[in-house]
Amino acid sequence: MLITETIRFFVLHHNEVLKATVQHLYLVAIPMAFCILIAIPLTILATRVQKLYPWIIGFSNAMQTIPSLALLALLIAIGSGIGLVPTVVALFLYSLMPIVRNTFVGINGVSPEIKDAAMGMGVTNWQLLWMIELPLALKVIIAGIRSALVGTIGFATLGALIGAGGLGSLILRGLSMASNDIVLAGTLPAMLMAFLAEFLMSRLELLLTPRGLRVRKG
């Protein structure tokens, strides 16, 4: 039985599974952190200097269209070597698009009359961003991060192909040894992680939606 086999593997090799899972978390967390720290401010800048936007969205769109495996190969080809660094770079490039797009749409989507009224009351550019645009766009931005995150968790399993470790390495080993229990031992935690991320982010989205936007007209 595959199930019992898999459980047996989990029990016997729990250290190994745990290590792979933690590695996997790093593989996801590092590029996501960079993405949030770099892509969001850059996109906010693009909402002020609209000429920038076609470049930013164009680049992130292009990265997203490259097949993930090809992206990894491409990075090796241009001399990034193998291991953690090219994987993190690839994941970073891959998760740009949803974050860039949602940040831009979220901020640009704040209705012009709200901004007009706020400007007319004398907000500075920073206050407009902090007090009006970001709170109103937050929900959309979080949704972008959420879809990038779930995608990245899946994509990170490919990192094992170029020696970055993570849950992908279990899957690869299982495949090469033709033992499905090891494949599952890598797959199940990755799936669980994706579900959990999806769930937590949707809670966060709800939590960060300003109360005034949640209230329905009574």
Place this chain on the structure above:
Amino acid sequence: MAVNDFSLDIQRGEFVVLIGPSGCGKSTTLRMINRLVEPSSGTIEIDGQNYEKYHPVELRRRLGYVIQQVGLIPHLTIAENIAFVLRLKGVKENGRRARARELLELVEMNPDLFMDRYPSELSGGQQQRIGVLRALAHDPDIILMDEPFGSLDPITREQLQDELKSLQLNVQKTIIFVTHDMDEAIRMADRIVIMREGRIVQVASPNVILRAPSDDFVANFFGRQRLSWQTIKMPVREIMDRSITSVSQKSSLAHSLEEMLRRGIDQIVISDENDKFQGFVSLDDLRGTLKQDLEMSVDSFSKVHKETIPPEFSVLNGIQIMIAHKINKIPVTEADGTVVGSVSLDSAIELLTGVTGAESAALASDDGKNGGPARRKAVKRREC
């Protein structure tokens, strides 16, 4: 060029309305005052100071600004919205809430009920009230309003117009108000500035503009619709039919009937020996009368109508009374009973056929407004 060759002096405490067809530059003019639009040449002075001395942000915090779409900040409560400029100016939370409370009370909105609600929970009219309060919160001397009541239904619009007017009388703000609604301009303005293609066509008080429009454009702009609006508030004296046919109260019904048929009228006034009004009978009522009854005198007839209106009543009152009593025509009499003419429902309505849908609705709300003075008085008592 949106606005060209525009020169205007506005007095402190004045209510100035900018009006004109869309695209005439009225909103642009307003937005130049708070520097949301920068003029390519020319200047604006506030209290004798060139406004460019102030940073745009600082300038805007000295002015109040209300727009048609309200633009309340959806993630802030009503209290936070009202006191938003105070927050920008660094006023502490307590002070801000106190001010919001004070202002809500000013427009008779229960602070305990509304302070902590969100804009999406309010009706359109309530939202725009908050929009106006928000412009008052920091006690600016000058308030700019860009078609603030344009998207409200006629009833709410009139209510808010009244509230704003009485607010202004209380707080003595200079208000510069943009609209394309002529009635609104005439109701509200101390002075009306009529614009076309970025230029001023005429600047004058509402009365002068109505009586002496400077050219055909102005006359047309305040034209036909205006007339019907005027008509309905006009005293019936102005529109009544002055031909009077009366019979003595001692004459017979047959005589009255004969008179009516001979003159081709459907109603005849009954007067006493001093020619004072005693009532009237209508052709329809006489038609159903038996032949032998026609010999009795009119004052003993059971279907004598007593309805009459004084000449100073408005056409609207006349129409209301006629409809209420199901009569087509009503005699107009002075207080001493002298009959001076008559008004028929048909002729009154004919005069109003220029009335647009929106205006008819506004007319209908005119009645409701009579219930309003108590509230308006209450508003007046308070100080801002």
